[in-house]
Amino acid sequence: MRADVPLPKAYLLLNHGPVTLVSSRDGARTNVMAASWAMPLDFDPPKVAVVIDRNTLTRELVTASGEFALNVPPRSLAATVLDVGSVTGREVDKWARFGVGALAATRIAAPLVAGCIAWLECRVLDERATEQKYDLFLAEVVAASADDRVFSAGRWHFGDEQLRSLHYVAGGQFFTTGESHAVGAAAQAPPA
Amino acid sequence: MRADVPLPKAYLLLNHGPVTLVSSRDGARTNVMAASWAMPLDFDPPKVAVVIDRNTLTRELVTASGEFALNVPPRSLAATVLDVGSVTGREVDKWARFGVGALAATRIAAPLVAGCIAWLECRVLDERATEQKYDLFLAEVVAASADDRVFSAGRWHFGDEQLRSLHYVAGGQFFTTGESHAVGAAAQAPPA
Numbered sequence: 403m404r405a406d407v408p409l410p411k412a413y414l415l416l417n418h419g420p421v422t423l424v425s426s427r428d429g430a431r432t433n434v435m436a437a438s439w440a441m442p443l444d445f446d447p448p449k450v451a452v453v454i455d456r457n458t459l460t461r462e463l464v465t466a467s468g469e470f471a472l473n474v475p476p477r478s479l480a481a482t483v484l485d486v487g488s489v490t491g492r493e494v495d496k497w498a499r500f501g502v503g504a505l506a507a508t509r510i511a512a513p514l515v516a517g518c519i520a521w522l523e524c525r526v527l528d529e530r531a532t533e534q535k536y537d538l539f540l541a542e543v544v545a546a547s548a549d550d551r552v553f554s555a556g557r558w559h560f561g562d563e564q565l566r567s568l569h570y571v572a573g574g575q576f577f578t579t580g581e582s583h584a585v586g587a588a589a590q591a592p593p594a
Numbered sequence: 595m596r597a598d599v600p601l602p603k604a605y606l607l608l609n610h611g612p613v614t615l616v617s618s619r620d621g622a623r624t625n626v627m628a629a630s631w632a633m634p635l636d637f638d639p640p641k642v643a644v645v646i647d648r649n650t651l652t653r654e655l656v657t658a659s660g661e662f663a664l665n666v667p668p669r670s671l672a673a674t675v676l677d678v679g680s681v682t683g684r685e686v687d688k689w690a691r692f693g694v695g696a697l698a699a700t701r702i703a704a705p706l707v708a709g710c711i712a713w714l715e716c717r718v719l720d721e722r723a724t725e726q727k728y729d730l731f732l733a734e735v736v737a738a739s740a741d742d743r744v745f746s747a748g749r750w751h752f753g754d755e756q757l758r759s760l761h762y763v764a765g766g767q768f769f770t771t772g773e774s775h776a777v778g779a780a781a782q783a784p785p786a
Contacts, residue, residue, distance in 0.1 A: 477775070
């Protein structure tokens with residue numbers, strides 16, 4: 403079940419480096435694409451950084467609306483990650499073509515991707531020079547939620563193989579997030 | 595054995611989102627810290643983005659020298675990742691205190707961390723406003739190498755559990771990189 407994640411814990415949804423789906427909307431037009439190049443940028447208020455290529459429809463929708471969502475797909479959606487990464491939203495409605503479900507977000511107009519295990523609703527920060535030069539978008543996370551079967555009380559706890567997050571390499575090769583290991587007695591987070 | 599990775603393949607060393615160690619040098623002073631917030635930024639020439647907090651010694655050394663290395667530690671170095679992330683290089687020589695070995699880099703003066711499985715030698719791009727405002731450094735990768743037991747011919751192939759890369763969460767919790775899955779027949783990389 404989708405449950406709210408307190409904003410100061412939102413970075414935990416991306417900290418381990420999973421592949422993401424970027425969903426966006428401008429008016430009646432919506433799209434979804436895959437992005438491995440996404441990471442936390444700050445804790446509180448939470449921020450993220452994500453690369454969105456200048457030739458994508460997503461780029462156009464994000465620039466026009468100033469919003470997007472980062473969705474963390476589980477292994478069961480691995481084929482969908484490849485599918486939405488293999489065609490452009492300018493030519494096909496990826497939601498319909500690939501049977502991708504949409505959920506309403508709470509703070510932004512862009513839809514969330516159904517069947518994902520975590521969602522970060524983001525508003526773009528005004529850094530046009532960085533966008534233009536590097537295709538790099540910086541954004542504030544304004545709402546976060548996660549599937550409480552795998553993330554609750556500020557921790558990931560993967561059990562079901564099909565609900566593990568994914569780490570994309572290239573050429574259709576993914577790794578699932580593997581075994582959990584606790585290191586150190588009262589271990590602390592490394593300074594970023 | 596450490597083997598060169600062609601620069602257009604360097605992004606593959608970070609694409610799956612592993613935790614990194616940032617090593618740096620300015621004159622006689624060197625340091626190493628942990629960073630989960632690092633990702634590829636471009637393919638060719640390869641670039642990376644990494645968050646380096648303004649209060650760290652690493653920040654001072656990177657700003658002074660304009661260089662750093664991103665080192666990808668394997669599971670066998672998990673305790674070291676926590677160790678170097680738990681104290682500041684202003685107070686202790688982390689290399690000596692934690693028995694971290696150093697290797698000579700090929701294109702930069704900063705040392706590389708011995709026992710890692712991949713290394714990206716980086717030169718900072720001149721984006722001071724972004725550094726100041728977000729603690730975010732953008733850099734070009736000028737040399738890359740990897741342990742050919744786990745990365746060769748442009749692919750990760752993890753076997754030995756102790757040589758798997760790590761994904762950091764918080765509070766001493768890591769995930770190892772899990773099982774590899776190939777999806778799609780002639781699958782292509784999702785556009786960034």
